[in-house]
Amino acid sequence: xxxxxxxxxxxxxxxxxxxxxxxxxxxxxxxxxxxxxxxxxxxxxxxxxxxxxxxxxxxxxxxxxxxxxxxxxxxxxxxxxxxxxxxxxxxxxxxxxxxxxxxxxxxxxxxxxxxxxxxxxxxxxxxxxxxxxxxxxxxxxxxxxxxxxxxxxxxxxxxxxxxxxxxxxxxxxxxxxxxxxxxxxxxxxxxxxxxxxxxxxxxxxxxxxxxxxxxxxxxxxxxxxxxxxxxxxxxxxxxxxxxxxxxxxxxxxxxxxxxxxxxxxxxxxxxxxxxxxxxxxx
Amino acid sequence: xxxxxxxxxxxxxxxxxxxxxxxxxxxxxxxxxxxxxxxxxxxxxxxxxxxxxxxxxxxxxxxxxxxxxxxxxxxxxxxxxxxxxxxxxxxxxxxxxxxxxxxxxxxxxxxxxxxxxxxxxxxxxxxxxxxxxxxxxxxxxxxxxxxxxxxxxxxxxxxxxxxxxxxxxxxxxxxxxxxxxxxxxxxxxxxxxxxxxxxxxxxxxxxxxxxxxxxxxxxxxxxxxxxxxxxxxxxxxxxxxxxxxxxxxxxxxxxxxxxxxxxxxxxxxxxxxxxxxxxxxxx
Numbered sequence: 001x002x003x004x005x006x007x008x009x010x011x012x013x014x015x016x017x018x019x020x021x022x023x024x025x026x027x028x029x030x031x032x033x034x035x036x037x038x039x040x041x042x043x044x045x046x047x048x049x050x051x052x053x054x055x056x057x058x059x060x061x062x063x064x065x066x067x068x069x070x071x072x073x074x075x076x077x078x079x080x081x082x083x084x085x086x087x088x089x090x091x092x093x094x095x096x097x098x099x100x101x102x103x104x105x106x107x108x109x110x111x112x113x114x115x116x117x118x119x120x121x122x123x124x125x126x127x128x129x130x131x132x133x134x135x136x137x138x139x140x141x142x143x144x145x146x147x148x149x150x151x152x153x154x155x156x157x158x159x160x161x162x163x164x165x166x167x168x169x170x171x172x173x174x175x176x177x178x179x180x181x182x183x184x185x186x187x188x189x190x191x192x193x194x195x196x197x198x199x200x201x202x203x204x205x206x207x208x209x210x211x212x213x214x215x216x217x218x219x220x221x222x223x224x225x226x227x228x229x230x231x232x233x234x235x236x237x238x239x240x241x242x243x244x245x246x247x248x249x250x251x252x253x254x255x256x257x258x259x260x261x262x263x264x265x266x267x268x269x270x271x272x273x274x275x276x277x278x279x280x281x282x
Numbered sequence: 283x284x285x286x287x288x289x290x291x292x293x294x295x296x297x298x299x300x301x302x303x304x305x306x307x308x309x310x311x312x313x314x315x316x317x318x319x320x321x322x323x324x325x326x327x328x329x330x331x332x333x334x335x336x337x338x339x340x341x342x343x344x345x346x347x348x349x350x351x352x353x354x355x356x357x358x359x360x361x362x363x364x365x366x367x368x369x370x371x372x373x374x375x376x377x378x379x380x381x382x383x384x385x386x387x388x389x390x391x392x393x394x395x396x397x398x399x400x401x402x403x404x405x406x407x408x409x410x411x412x413x414x415x416x417x418x419x420x421x422x423x424x425x426x427x428x429x430x431x432x433x434x435x436x437x438x439x440x441x442x443x444x445x446x447x448x449x450x451x452x453x454x455x456x457x458x459x460x461x462x463x464x465x466x467x468x469x470x471x472x473x474x475x476x477x478x479x480x481x482x483x484x485x486x487x488x489x490x491x492x493x494x495x496x497x498x499x500x501x502x503x504x505x506x507x508x509x510x511x512x513x514x515x516x517x518x519x520x521x522x523x524x525x526x527x528x529x530x531x532x533x534x535x536x537x538x539x540x541x542x543x544x545x546x547x548x549x550x551x552x553x554x555x556x557x558x559x560x561x562x563x564x565x
Contacts, residue, residue, distance in 0.1 A: 018379070049408055049412070103284065125517050127309035152306050153305040159298070178283050209392060235502070256397055264385075275388075
């Protein structure tokens with residue numbers, strides 16, 4: 001049906017309204033950016049909305065100070081290591097596990113599936129103390145092997161999403177591969193994996209959003225004096241000093257937010273599709 | 283084929299199973315057990331029966347946190363879903379710039395809870411002092427609405443995406459047919475679109491409900507429970523009981539609170555799923 005003249009006029013008005021709303025939507029980020037370029041004195045609550053001017057503009061001073069004082073680059077590194085290793089491990093192990101428990105009927109598979117669904121609604125506070133103790137005992141308390149903890153606690157969502165997809169996959173292709181002489185490991189990597197790719201991307205995005213921003217788990221598991229992830233470092237601004245140093249903190253917030261925004265703009269199609277896929281399965 | 287795969291279970295299942303036991307099953311069972319014990323570290327555990335559960339309500343912080351969380355959950359679930367659905371409706375009209383709007387509305391979702399809290403703390407404190415009001419940390423009512431604003435800003439984009447996907451799946455011939463039969467646009471909205479996107483409503487209310495009820499990071503960074511734990515939500519209250527209070531009894535009480543909290547979440551999730559699932563229709 002063609003849009004009538006009236007429809008088009010309404011759309012134009014709505015476009016304007018939405019544009020205004022979007023500008024307002026982005027304002028908080030813009031405000032932090034502006035304040036991160038000002039001196040500490042000019043960020044007091046009454047001056048918070050002013051743009052930097054000749055008197056208050058300090059360039060990148062806050063960024064340099066924040067990076068040096070808080071050792072922000074190592075935080076960035078730890079966050080990156082933890083996120084990449086955890087997500088990679090989750091994708092590999094959970095897709096294999098999900099394929100197995102869908103293809104092999106048995107108590108083990110059924111039990112694991114229901115446990116995974118169950119684990120998705122358990123709040124983290126329920127296990128935080130004992131999980132931190134377990135991680136300590138098993139020496140899983142540094143950024144390079146905390147991914148095992150993330151695999152354990154993140155397995156629920158991933159296994160659930162993968163099983164949802166595997167169930168809809170035709171088994172005939174796998175049987176053909178088996179007749180051609182593939183063993184199960186070959187079948188999985190050569191036949192199943194390529195078909196699973198869209199679900200892999202969705203799961204990777206959801207898990208990355210979780211692990212990258214997670215605060216409480218690394219705080220309780222890692223030693224805060226040696227290893228600080230980005231959310232821990234931001235929170236540490238308040239914890240470590242008597243008075244919060246607002247300007248460097250805003251600079252660090254910007255350093256945290258900007259790469260995420262850039263990455264999002266680059267692959268927003270995948271991210272949005274991933275969210276939709278995750279929601280439909282959930 | 284099943285038999286052939288079955289032999290390979292140590293490769294396929296074992297890694298996930300071991301990690302799952304370390305990261306979830308064992309802490310969960312151990313945690314449940316500890317809620318019946320008095321302990322400060324894991325080495326000096328004494329069985330204490332139900333006394334931890336009786337002590338939960340010894341001070342009124344947990345009850346207060348419960349009502350604060352309940353009110354927050356109701357308000358934020360309603361607001362987020364209504365607004366997200368409204369925006370989704372606007373963005374499925376096929377006007378220009380839809381993609382850009384969608385991108386911008388979704389963006390806050392990628393920013394982590396701690397960072398979000400500080401962004402809004404600075405902004406809201408600026409606004410409040412410009413209007414000559416007290417700061418967030420001094421007034422629990424402002425803290426409450428601050429959390430609501432933050433939650434809307436973060437969650438609307440996510441829910442909007444799900445609603446858009448739902449609305450795009452409504453068959454156009456259904457809407458055409460209704461229009462030919464003389465249905466008004468509000469009739470089309472409430473009699474066709476809303477019933478048809480009920481699966482999305484189920485998902486979105488489920489997500490907002492559980493996210494709001496379990497909110498922790500944003501609470502910690504935006505208000506930190508100030509003033510005097512008046513803006514403290516349940517998850518934060520449990521954390522506070524565990525790690526911020528000295529005295530041999532608190533860890534056990536904290537664990538008991540966590541078990542109660544977990545049961546709340548389960549009951550709410552099941553009730554909600556049952557309630558909205560019953561409203562779903564088939565085309």
